[in-house]
Amino acid sequence: MPEGHTIHRLALDYGRLAGPVRASSPQGKFSDSASLIDGAHLTRTEAHGKHLFLGFRDSDWVHIHLGLFGKVGFGAVPAPPATDTVRLRLADATSYVDLRGPTTCALIGEAEKAAVHARLGPDPLRADADPAVAYRRISRSRSTVAALLMDQKVIAGVGNVYRAEVLFRHGIDPYRAGKDITPAEWDAVWGDLVALMHEGVRNNRIDTVRPEHTPEAMGRPPRVDDHGGEVYVYRRATLPCHVCGTEIRTAGLAARNLFWCPRCQKR
DNA sequence: TCCTTATGTACAA
């Protein structure tokens, strides 16, 4: 479930590993690097958008990006024998963490880490984020706001679910051009992302439905989708909009599925 | 057992 909230949550959870950490790569693809950090202390963890950084010693970092399929699983020691898809297993005296299927898992230094930060836009989950930096690009772009929200150079951490949901919550048609997003709209969207994504970190899932639109409040059955949270439009194509009853629409946009309500969201 | 799908990204043409 890798949008930014997942990665920030992983930074917190990995950060609980204490003392010297055993590192291994049962799958083999990270063996050389794992042996270099084996026995070192995990000194800090950090997330920027969908990128996770595990800091060992003074300036060694394991850079992880889950991509679409990557998964992390935590468990108590003794750890079961690792299967052949575990890229990286970390363990302290009490727990182990398995990483599978990441797009990126690499041992890097401070300079390479700085380069990753440099190519990412502001992250609603980071205290150092400046929303004006994102708005500068959005307000000058003829691209659709849907594409801009998924562009990690513009804003880091938003994925397909938060994109669809935040546009719905603010009544913005996904095909509207970035340059037609007003400063007031951007302020509201950014503030909402900060709140929604922090809640996502806390709950480890994405919930976006306002209290007055929950299934209980609306007298309808609870969601059936298995992605984990209660949402307005994500993966609800052809189902009735929770607010107005219109069929939710879907379309492909840059190889991803877009979802929106044609009545609630305005051009 | 095979096919589809998925909350992502990079690179080639």
Next chain:
DNA sequence: TGTACCTAAGGAC
């Protein structure tokens, strides 16, 4: 715009 990469679950046979 298409394709490649990584994994696992669910559904159709």
